[in-house]
Amino acid sequence: xxxxxxxxxxxxxxxxxxxxxxxxxxxxxxxxxxxxxxxxxxxxxxxxxxxxxxxxxxxxxxxxxxxxxxxxxxxxxxxxxxxxxxxxxxxxxxxxxxxxxxxxxxxxxxxxxxxxxxx
Amino acid sequence: xxxxxxxxxxxxxxxxxxxxxxxxxxxxxxxxxxxxxxxxxxxxxxxxxxxxxxxxxxxxxxxxxxxxxxxxxxxxxxxxxxxxxxxxxxxxxxxxxxxxxxxxxxxxxxxxxxxxxxxxxxxxxxxxxxxxxxxxxxxxxxxxxxxxxxxxxxxxxxxxxxxxxxxxxxxxxxxxxxxxxxxxxxxxxxxxxxxxxxxxxxxxxxxxx
Ligand SMILES: Nc1nc2c(ncn2[C@@H]2O[C@H](COP(=O)(O)OP(=O)(O)O)[C@@H](O)[C@H]2O)c(=O)[nH]1
Ligand SMILES: [Mg+2]
Numbered sequence: 447x448x449x450x451x452x453x454x455x456x457x458x459x460x461x462x463x464x465x466x467x468x469x470x471x472x473x474x475x476x477x478x479x480x481x482x483x484x485x486x487x488x489x490x491x492x493x494x495x496x497x498x499x500x501x502x503x504x505x506x507x508x509x510x511x512x513x514x515x516x517x518x519x520x521x522x523x524x525x526x527x528x529x530x531x532x533x534x535x536x537x538x539x540x541x542x543x544x545x546x547x548x549x550x551x552x553x554x555x556x557x558x559x560x561x562x563x564x565x
Numbered sequence: 566x567x568x569x570x571x572x573x574x575x576x577x578x579x580x581x582x583x584x585x586x587x588x589x590x591x592x593x594x595x596x597x598x599x600x601x602x603x604x605x606x607x608x609x610x611x612x613x614x615x616x617x618x619x620x621x622x623x624x625x626x627x628x629x630x631x632x633x634x635x636x637x638x639x640x641x642x643x644x645x646x647x648x649x650x651x652x653x654x655x656x657x658x659x660x661x662x663x664x665x666x667x668x669x670x671x672x673x674x675x676x677x678x679x680x681x682x683x684x685x686x687x688x689x690x691x692x693x694x695x696x697x698x699x700x701x702x703x704x705x706x707x708x709x710x711x712x713x714x715x716x717x718x719x720x721x722x723x724x725x726x727x728x729x730x731x732x733x734x735x736x737x738x739x740x741x742x743x744x745x746x747x748x749x750x751x752x753x754x755x756x757x758x759x760x761x762x763x764x765x766x767x768x769x770x771x772x773x774x
Contacts, residue, residue, distance in 0.1 A: 493716065502679070504679045511654050512654045518707055
């Protein structure tokens, strides 16, 4: 069948995977043209490593990087207590795809639109 | 390098307080290099890097060492400023072609840009003591790169000041940045003409030590 593949990965599955395995799975799939949807997103450290590894794998006329969107973490009240509320609430549904095939636009905090093109 | 020089460096390293390494992070074209140049110009009389409307003009981090900034209360802070390449999740050399750059040169620029961004991300996890996060106040503060980077900076527990830059432009809305990141100090500035740059220096003296 022709078209674009979309892989949807559950929170349970993600929670059982070591960070490096998650990042490899995302990059290997996205480089093949697959859109990956994570039920719960990556930790900040995983995001940081994902950006670093994405940069290392970009090639002229080949992989040109990723498009990634998720909702911003829930609005926190500024102040002392905000630091105790961190953690899982910042890991939200995340969509990742090849930069040259996926274009996403955030309409507002809670609304993202995605355009996907074939290869 | 002579032995006495090396020795004096070791000694001063032992007795001097380590200078805080402050990284200027943010998306391409936010004005990071313009700020780095202004800080260096105001406090040490040198120039740090070249600014440009072509994205990824800064492809390697540039460091200005040992800059002492003094606030109005007389307190001061001594820092190394690291001007980083703009953080992005995508680099395509073809975008440089639109600025009239030749293909081979564009491919080289793209490769340098990817190496620079990878390096800047790596440092953020290992080697940075505080961050000035620059956002162009005419753009949507909820851009994914801002959300990810602020989250990464928070998780490393680094002190951060958000600079809402380009307030000289009529459609700048620094208040949107305040609303988006209420948990951090936001300083509206124009790094180009220097408007409110003093407020940024005051915040730096207060937050970085
Ligand atoms: N209007 C305006 N333009 C600015 C300001 N700061 C930087 N710029 C311009 O924005 C562009 C990108 O600046 P640069 O410092 O190279 O951005 P960087 O990619 O973040 O290092 C250049 O054309 C600058 O002249 C500002 O405060 N106001
Ligand atoms: Mg720059």
